[in-house]
Amino acid sequence: xxxxxxxxxxxxxxxxxxNTIVEPDFYRMTVPxxxxxxxxxxxxxxxxxxxxxFENLLQQIRVEIEYAVQRVMTAEPDYMVMGMSAETxxxxxxxxxxxxxxxxxxxxxxxxxxxxxACERALKLFNVKKIGVVTPYQPVGxxxxxxxxxxxxFEVTAIKGLRxxxxxxxxxxxxxxxxxALLEVNKDADALVQVGTNLSMVGLADEAERWLGKPVIxxxxxxxxxxxxxxxxxxxxxxxxxxxxxx
Numbered sequence: 113x114x115x116x117x118x119x120x121x122x123x124x125x126x127x128x129x130x131n132t133i134v135e136p137d138f139y140r141m142t143v144p145x146x147x148x149x150x151x152x153x154x155x156x157x158x159x160x161x162x163x164x165x166f167e168n169l170l171q172q173i174r175v176e177i178e179y180a181v182q183r184v185m186t187a188e189p190d191y192m193v194m195g196m197s198a199e200t201x202x203x204x205x206x207x208x209x210x211x212x213x214x215x216x217x218x219x220x221x222x223x224x225x226x227x228x229x230a231c232e233r234a235l236k237l238f239n240v241k242k243i244g245v246v247t248p249y250q251p252v253g254x255x256x257x258x259x260x261x262x263x264x265x266f267e268v269t270a271i272k273g274l275r276x277x278x279x280x281x282x283x284x285x286x287x288x289x290x291x292x293a294l295l296e297v298n299k300d301a302d303a304l305v306q307v308g309t310n311l312s313m314v315g316l317a318d319e320a321e322r323w324l325g326k327p328v329i330x331x332x333x334x335x336x337x338x339x340x341x342x343x344x345x346x347x348x349x350x351x352x353x354x355x356x357x358x359x
Contacts, residue, residue: 120145121343124189124219126180127196128173130155130279131310134195137332140314141356143347146340148193151184153177158279163252166198169279173199181218192219193339197227197307197331198249201256205263223342228260230334231305234355235266238327244297245271246290248282248308257307270297274311282310294320294328303327309335318353327354 115122127134129152138148153176159165173196181192192215194200200208208228215224235243243266247254254273261268272293276282290313294304303326306313317330333352337359340347349356 115147118145118147120345121147121191122187122189123148123191123193123339124181124184124187124222125150125193125195126153126177126184126215127151127309128153128155128279130158131195132280132283133310133312134332137312137314138195138336141333141336141349141352143340143345143349146343146345149184149187149189150195151180153180153196155279159277160250160279160281161277163250166250166252170199170202177215178218181215185219189219189222191339191343192216192222192224193335194224194226195309195332195335197309198253198256200226200228201253201260201307203256204259208260225335225339225342227307227309227331227335230338231307231329231331232264233338234327234329234334235264235303235305237355237359238303240302240327241265242267242269242300242302244269244294244299244301244304246274246293246297246304246306246311246313247271248274248276248285248311250275269300272297279310282308283312285311287312287316290316291320294324298324301326303329305329305331307331314352318351321354329353329355
């Protein structure tokens with residue numbers, strides 16, 4: 113039987129329980145016949161005030177994530193989408209590939225979109241080499257992001273880690289703060305990348321591409337673009353950046 117609303121594809125979307133941005137972002141970018149179905153990883157201690165606290169949050173994710181996958185699989189999705197990004201960058205490209213395989217194995221072999229791989233595809237599509245990066249992370253997170261992009265041959269010319277004190281505080285970062293962060297990492301970069309799925313950047317990135325004159329990749333837009341295109345869904349989506357509008 114075909115799902116009455118997700119008659120083209122149903123996406124199983126995994127996010128931390130503290131994340132309040134991915135779900136509305138994905139709803140704003142969806143197209144007819146494609147439905148995102150959210151499953152939340154229980155975050156009991158959302159402190160992010162230090163490298164040690166950041167690592168502790170990732171450990172919580174590693175313990176809980178399989179349960180989140182199992183729960184969303186009961187909705188019988190066609191494809192998996194990671195609505196969290198730090199873990200998808202961890203330990204460079206090799207770590208990303210292992211993480212993707214792990215999620216796919218838990219999901220019965222379904223293909224998986226991750227934010228890290230979506231950014232990789234987008235940067236290769238735009239044929240750029242030098243990038244500026246904005247994150248909500250502590251330094252340990254920033255180092256893993258830089259390692260991932262360096263593994264692929266990209267040069268991170270500047271990175272701005274906002275060092276948000278808690279997981280939920282990431283969603284409290286203002287548009288002015290994000291705009292200033294983009295400007296700070298813009299020098300010498302051919303493209304800008306925002307990671308951290310709980311930062312609200314999709315609309316701002318779309319605007320920033322116009323006034324900066326270069327690609328500005330918001331991770332939620334890139335991840336949803338990857339998911340749609342992997343499934344042969346090629347409609348243009350407006351207001352979320354060049355990827356969804358032009359490619």
